[in-house]
Amino acid sequence: MKKKGHPLLGIHSALMMIFIYVPIVLVMVYSFNNTRLSGDWKGFTLDWYVSLMKDRHVMEALMNSLVIAVISTVVATLLGTISALSMRDFARKWKGPLNGVLYMPVIIPDIIMGLSLLVLFSQLQIPLGKSTVMIAHITFSMSYVYVVVNARLAGMGRQLEEAAQDLGATYWQTFRYVTLPQITPGIISGALIAFTLSLDDFMVSFFVAGPSSTTLPIYIYGQVKRGISPEINALCTLLILVSITLILLAQYVLNRGKGQKKHKMLPF
């Protein structure tokens, strides 16, 4: 029997949805508006998207964002997966505190993370630039990968691996043919989340960015201070679409991997 919630809960959720999505939808709608001034609707146009493509600085910021996102995703995914795997073998006594440490970047406010990394880099006299932004992104997105892969590992149990080893598989064979295929969906969705986070991050990047490492979010922020132009709306629309696509993809991959079982949503 299905349990029905209080009717007010439904209204509450509807209001929440409106509250969250109306501003985003507005930005998207106005990105097609045929006038420089944001107020009224003056007809449909794709001009803003065209002029975006022609803008050297936007394209540079886009390239920066992509290069940083791809590299930091690859590294963070590797590191996150490896730590999840190694944590599995730790004695329970250590697991708690170590888990806590690995979860930390998920919880720490961005501004503190950015500031502390900036202090660290200037103490070590590492010149700010793309590499520092990548290191920063790896630092926080690694934790997200860890969380997802860890959940996957916890859910799968040891029976299959034990069976494989009973049947004579070496350690590597077990990993390659039994463990890895099982956690691949977790790794992929972790990677997609890492990519999205890197692409969207403003606060941390802002602190650790140096010459020629202006990412799209930093660029957008700087532009808005000059007045909100329709190009910015177009740029935001593109960024939102890419992010939503990646997150949906992550969900899909994770759910498919879990088979028929109804899967809980990602924790964010």
Next chain:
Amino acid sequence: MKRTGLLSMLVVGVLAISLLAGCSSKEKLHIYSWADNFDETVISDFEKEFNVDITYDIYANNEDLLAKIKAGGGGYDLIQPSDYMVETMIKNNLLEPLDKNNIPNYVNIADTFKDPAFDPDNKYSIVYTSGVTGIAYNKKYIKDPIDSWEDLWNPAYKGKVLLLDDNREVIGMALKKQGFSNSTTNETEIKAAVDNLKTLLPSVLAFDTDTIKQKMIQEEGWISTVWSGDAAYIVKDNPDIAYVVPKEGATIFSDNYAIPKGAKNKALAEKFINYMLDPKVSAANYEAIGYSDPNVKAMEFHSETYRNNKMINLSEDELNRVEWLSDVGDSLQIYDRYWTELKSGRE
């Protein structure tokens, strides 16, 4: 196996691209400035002429810039702080003195902008562009002649007045209105100005800096405090807007060239400043970005429309009654306190 192959190819590819990008043998000039502050053609001409690569990163306000430079420089060679921020940066020992021998075109700068209060003798900075915070109003709704800050207080414009969302600008305006310096450190004067501003509150539609232009263009507001450069921008979209520098005087501001302490390519940055001050380059640059050009020698290369634009080229008479905002030191806390009081009193 296929997936791993693809992934590793991707990694190698991206690494190769980023390495190549970092390996170019050309000299590099790292600029840190406001968004869209230069004409693209002028920049790429400089790159070609002197065989250098320019990187151009942007910040959104002076405080962001200060944070970055204070935290360790960020590796930039050329920055564009506003007037009061130049003063703050000098005090914090964050700027390199400019070598004028490398900038012979400095002589082209109008006398009004040489030796400013925030940087005597232009030791650390050279003005890039400037403007005055005056009154913009819509002639369609406002028929009375406007020439004084007092006009903002006119009850006929109730609910149609827009003010910049900026502590020093707005309190400075009220100070000028009463004949005080816009950078006074006398609390009685500040208090008098803020008390006066409180009587304006019922008329105020909004405190807004980021979209004040849009609000004026779309006629949500009739009268507002605006920067002269923004006024020039507004007029392009709404020709009914007029701009005036009130008779009591007003605040002048500027964005400047400066070189952060420890910049690696100081000489190149100076070469760039000198290049930008060349009359022809200067004309092309300011014509494109639409800000005011402090370069007197460039005037002959400017278009007729540019030269006749009274919001870009303020008259000598108008420039005679302006004052720079200067660093008020610890008194800034007084300004902050009264500002918060003023804005929270609105609710």
